[in-house]
Amino acid sequence: MESTTSNGGRAFSRRWVLGAGATTLAAAGTAGLTACGSSGGPGGGGTLTAFVYGDDAAEVQVAAIDRFNSSAAAKKAKGRIKLEKVPGSAYPAKLRTAMGSPNAPDIFFNWGGGSIKAYRDAGQLVDLTDTITSDPVLKSGFLPSVITAGGIGGHNYGIPMRGMQPVILFYNTSLFAEHKLRPPTTWDQLLDINAKLKKAGITPFALGGADIWPELMWLEYLVDRIGGPQVFDRIKNGDASGWGDPAVLKAAQTVRQLVDDGAFGKGFSSVAYTNGGAPAVFARGRAAMHLMGSWEYSTQLGKFPDFARKSLGWTAFPAVEGGAGDIRDVVGNPTNYWSVNARTSDRDAALAFLRDCASETYAKALIAGGDVPATTNAESLLDASPNPAFATFQYTMVRDAPAFTLSWDQAVDPDVSTPMLTEVDKLFVGKSSPSRFVSALQGLK
């Protein structure tokens, strides 16, 4: 008995530290470090640190930094850059902790918009607006809609550094041919296809509801098609009453109809995208369509190469009859960005490196990896892509888009996006009604 008691005591205090104290520990740690860190900027000694989201695609950034470190520009700026790859899902939290400490990176990967707003508000970002307008390489190097999406309130804080990630409606060409269907261009056509597929016993849409953000994509497109891009623009710029726009309610009602109609099948909220569940449902023909970011193509190519080569089709999200949005409008992540820490020890070296992202060598490396860069010169390079047809579709889609709406969860502040995603999930699983959905979102500050 004696030993059990002491064991219980140990478990208690250990859990205490891990559970209740973890937040504080992290918090106290960074607070303390900030206090002593006011002297001396980050990096120093000519070496700059860059944080990047550490997935396979980071190889392009590794190569770019090697290239930069041995370049004339680096010698001129007397700076070297050291890359730190931060494992995927931990990236935002790790960046936040680092930015509050003296070990902050000089240059860091981000999603633009709301993902950097807190850093801008804390005066931690270099305003790149003048740098971009005064530098022809940067100014004309990138697609304007993409550069704009990386900024906040008319100011630029980011340089595009990865492929474009528009959300695309993928479909199974074999299934469509078998049931004599054509990809939908209007909402009525989509409903018609929906009914025919269900009759044939096929789930119309794959949906990784367990991750919630795939659900959000439906709302993003519906609000755009019904009310136009300006509806979310208002919300993004801090006007919470924008959630009260009739287009949001209509979009929520449309989502409910789809769910009630069985468009996503029954178990969608147990299916995840991230563990490969939803892509597998789609590739194996159990679902005929999949609304997903452009990375779905490389996911399928990696996991189900036969399906990706033979039966994977793609099209734009259909227009809604009578809606204010343009069918050419795009939602998704325009790309990822490099931002520069205002406390960097060597701003010139950082900016010299950022210029490399507009170069043809950098763009070629992205294309070889299956990405479509957001650079204006990309079009001439698309033939070198592993799938030129898909790359061209993606590129023209973004180039011709009147508006590119950044994914909502990246566009708004993290303290708004977390409850927002919860409300989206409630709407999809039927824990909330469209009108309650709207009023809950209006309540978010």
Added chain:
Amino acid sequence: MPGVLFFLFFAALPMVLAFCLSFTEWNGLGDPRPAGLANWRKLFDDGQLTQSLTVTVLLTAVSWAFQTVVSLLLGVWAAGRRRNRAILSAIFFVPFLLSSTAISLLFHALLDPNFGIVRGDTLGSTDGAFLAIVFVGGWQFIPFHTLIYQGGARQIPDVLHQAAAIDGAGRYRRFFSITLPQLRNTATTSGVLMVVGSLTYFETVLILTQGGPGTDTAILPYLMYEAGFKSYDFGYASAVASFLVVAATALSLLLVRLSGFGAMRGTREGM
């Protein structure tokens, strides 16, 4: 003495700091700004706390019942002296050695409605998600508690059983009249561990349900994590953390009082 210092530095100090932070507004950058009672007001105003507390209590109660019943029966069975049972219990102990994260990932895959072994929308329905968490927690911790019960059952002197057998008591009668009462203190020990463990249950919820569907399985520790590391609202997260500390302490004290855990020395008194 080093133990006390360690405790003060790594447990007591963070707790005090968390409590101070709960009166500030801080997003992790720059200095915390005083916010008065705003975080606490938010905590008690929005329905989330009530709901989280309900889920936490319910989860604790159901987990306790499930784990106690199963591990009591298994423990008593495994206390038999046959060798194969010892080997079996050794194998049975394995789940406890796996990390909760690995177990949760495994079950997340098993519960996939299209390719898992359990078809249907388990994690997408309120009851399904709740029971999945209870089951996965049980799967991991029942072996440990079985071990405790096994030890407890082995301590019961054979003479009691022999005497009862002579008096004509059958297997079931002996289980209810001898084994169960003799395991009272074991049950208390294991029960307290279960309750305290359930209060800080976290990884399983994070990986299996992320508090969903909606907020139906958002227990207090998850709420704290979400506020701190997803919303970067460290003030509010600290308020949740402080509340959790108070609630857990109160509950442990209550359990000790009610169960007579403190007065456990005289195990064999009634013998």
